[in-house]
Amino acid sequence: MAPGLFRAALLGAFLIGSATPAPAHGWAVEIAPGVFMPYVSLGHPDDNSSTAADVEMWLREGGVGLDTAWNYHNQPLVATGIERSKRARESIFVTTKIPCFEREEIALAFVLDDLRQLRTKYVDLMLLHSPCASHEGTAASWRALQLALGRGLARAIGVSNFAQADLAAAIDGSKALGGVLPAVNQCSMSIGHRDQPMLELCRRLGITYEAYSPLRHVQLSDARLLAVAKAHGKSAAQIALRWILQQGVPLATSPGASHEFTRQDLELDTFELTPAEMDALSAIGAG
Numbered sequence: 383m384a385p386g387l388f389r390a391a392l393l394g395a396f397l398i399g400s401a402t403p404a405p406a407h408g409w410a411v412e413i414a415p416g417v418f419m420p421y422v423s424l425g426h427p428d429d430n431s432s433t434a435a436d437v438e439m440w441l442r443e444g445g446v447g448l449d450t451a452w453n454y455h456n457q458p459l460v461a462t463g464i465e466r467s468k469r470a471r472e473s474i475f476v477t478t479k480i481p482c483f484e485r486e487e488i489a490l491a492f493v494l495d496d497l498r499q500l501r502t503k504y505v506d507l508m509l510l511h512s513p514c515a516s517h518e519g520t521a522a523s524w525r526a527l528q529l530a531l532g533r534g535l536a537r538a539i540g541v542s543n544f545a546q547a548d549l550a551a552a553i554d555g556s557k558a559l560g561g562v563l564p565a566v567n568q569c570s571m572s573i574g575h576r577d578q579p580m581l582e583l584c585r586r587l588g589i590t591y592e593a594y595s596p597l598r599h600v601q602l603s604d605a606r607l608l609a610v611a612k613a614h615g616k617s618a619a620q621i622a623l624r625w626i627l628q629q630g631v632p633l634a635t636s637p638g639a640s641h642e643f644t645r646q647d648l649e650l651d652t653f654e655l656t657p658a659e660m661d662a663l664s665a666i667g668a669g
Contacts, residue, residue, distance in 0.1 A: 409651045410446075410475075411632055413565040413590045414538040419507060420475050421627055422647055423447025425594060425634030426454050436639055437463020441474065443644055449594075449634040450500075451479035451511055452492055457499035471502065477634075479511040479542060480527075484519035489526035493535060508536035509568055512543040520548065528561050540566030540590075546583055568592040571631065573607070573622050574599030574667045581631070593626050593633040599667070606666055610659050620646050621655070625663045628655055 410418035424440040426449060437448060437460050450460050457478065464474060478500065480492040493508060508530055514520045527539040541548070541564045549567065567584050569577065571593035584591040601607070602618040611618045626633050627650055637643035655663070 411590055411630070413507070413540070417506065417538045417565070418475075419477075419538075419566070419590070419592075419632055420445075420447035421632045422623075422650055423449040423475070423477060423632070423634045425636045426450045426456050426460060433639065434459045434462035434466060436637075438466045439639075439641065439644055440637075440648075441467035441469045443641075443648055445644070445648055446473065447475045447477065447632075447634075449477045451509075452496050452499075453479070453481060453511060457496065458501075461499065461501040465501075475506045476500065476502065477507040477509065478505050479509040480523070481511050482514040482520060482523045483526075484514060484516070484522055486522040486526045486529075489523040490529055493526060493530045497535060504535050504537065506537045507540060507566060508538075509540045509542045509566065513541070513545075513548040525561075531562060538565040540564040540568065542566075542568040542594075544569075546580060549580075549583060549587065549589070563587070564589055566590045566592050568594055568634070570595045570598065571626060571633075572596050572598050572600050572667070573625055573663055574601065576667060581629075591631050593631050596623055596626050596633045596635060601666075604666060606662050610655065610663065613659075614653050614655075616653065617646055619643075620650060621663070623647065624650050624653065624655055625660065627651075628660060 409421045411421060413419045424437065424445055424447065441464065448460060450457050478496045480489060480496060483489040483492070496505065496508070497503065508527055510520070510523050510527060514523060527536070530536045531539050539562060544567050567589050569580065569591065572595060575598060581591050597619055600622050602622070607618045607621055611621045614621065623633065623635060635647045637647050
């Protein structure tokens with residue numbers, strides 16, 4: 383992937399015929415027809431470390447993507463950060479999630495509560511945070527997300543933490559998740575921890591694989607990682623994140639309140655790793 387691929391000026395474009403406006407692409411991947419998700423989003427862990435100031439700084443520095451969830455208990459803070467940034471809603475890509483419920487009407491109620499907490503009429507991507515204990519329960523929550531999509535409450539819908547059997551159910555009529563195929567499967571991925579078979583399955587199915595916890599299980603002091611960082615004049619963390627992005631995998635990162643980390647996360651499209659460097663980094667977590 384060449385540096386700056388898909389980079390475009392922030393135009394505040396609108397989808398023709400869409401019920402909701404589309405954020406400008408920037409450096410993004412098309413996850414559904416006309417829906418472009420930024421390759422790098424600001425994640426919000428559920429450890430009470432997120433603040434509205436983090437969101438405001440991310441957006442003022444040019445960030446587009448925000449990733450949160452009902453279970454993170456911080457969506458009102460995300461909303462406040464958006465408001466303080468003075469950015470137009472259509473220039474931002476908001477991802478959130480609902481827990482899985484066995485009953486469709488409860489799942490839909492949580493979709494509406496997400497929107498209430500975020501103080502918005504729609505989100506760009508709504509995910510099912512994890513599968514239910516049963517395929518029937520997952521199917522009920524998935525039907526709720528399809529209703530949200532049809533009503534314009536979400537521009538795209540997807541899943542998170544789905545294993546191969548869960549994704550198989552999404553396209554197997556006998557297990558009846560049916561209807562709309564998930565646009566995204568968001569899972570943990572880093573140099574030190576990855577599920578290559580799942581990544582390859584998502585590629586075959588046309589589902590965008592998105593990484594969360596992209597620095598978990600990564601030894602930033604690893605000599606191989608530091609050698610690549612030195613060659614590019616970048617930090618070890620930037621190299622670890624670029625390794626993910628260069629595989630066509632968008633990610634949610636957590637720079638927190640650090641202006642320097644925020645800046646570094648937003649310049650990941652300004653350099654490119656060589657094939658040899660990609661192979662060397664992949665070997666770190668092999669096996």
